[in-house]
Structure formats: structure tokens, C-alpha cells
Amino acid sequence: MFSLPRKLEGCEVAAASMVDESGTTWVHVYLVWPSVAVHVTVSRQGQIEECNWAWDSLITIKAVVA
Numbered sequence: 001m002f003s004l005p006r007k008l009e010g011c012e013v014a015a016a017s018m019v020d021e022s023g024t025t026w027v028h029v030y031l032v033w034p035s036v037a038v039h040v041t042v043s044r045q046g047q048i049e050e051c052n053w054a055w056d057s058l059i060t061i062k063a064v065v066a
Contacts (some may be wrong), residue, residue: 002027006055011063017048033063 002017012032023027029040042054
């Protein structure tokens with residue numbers, strides 16, 4: 001499990017993290033709305049919580065159905 005450093009509104013969210021053999025942290029995030037699901041991956045060597053631009057971008061994802 002991984003607790004996202006930003007709160008997302010309007011969808012269900014699940015996130016998990018892992019560290020690979022080279023020390024890179026990978027966070028897999030699923031954003032789920034009734035009509036669509038999105039998988040987002042954020043990776044970084046070092047402290048993953050410090051990827052502020054990635055977390056800021058993540059919270060801007062919205063489902064738009066036309």
C-alpha cells in the first residue's frame with residue numbers, strides 16, 4: 001500500500017509501491033470512475049514523496065465522457 005501525498009476527489013483511488021533492484025521506487029496508482037479506469041505510474045530514485053510535479057499533475061486527472 002502507498003498513501004498518496006495529495007488527495008484526489010471524485011474517484012476511487014488505490015496505490016501501491018515497490019522498490020526494484022536498482023533502488024528505484026515505483027508507485028502504481030489506479031483511478032477509477034464508473035465509466036473508466038486509469039493506471040498511473042510514478043518512479044524515482046530516492047524519496048518518491050518528493051516528486052511534487054508528479055503528484056500535482058496526478059490530482060488534475062479528471063474523467064470526461066462526451
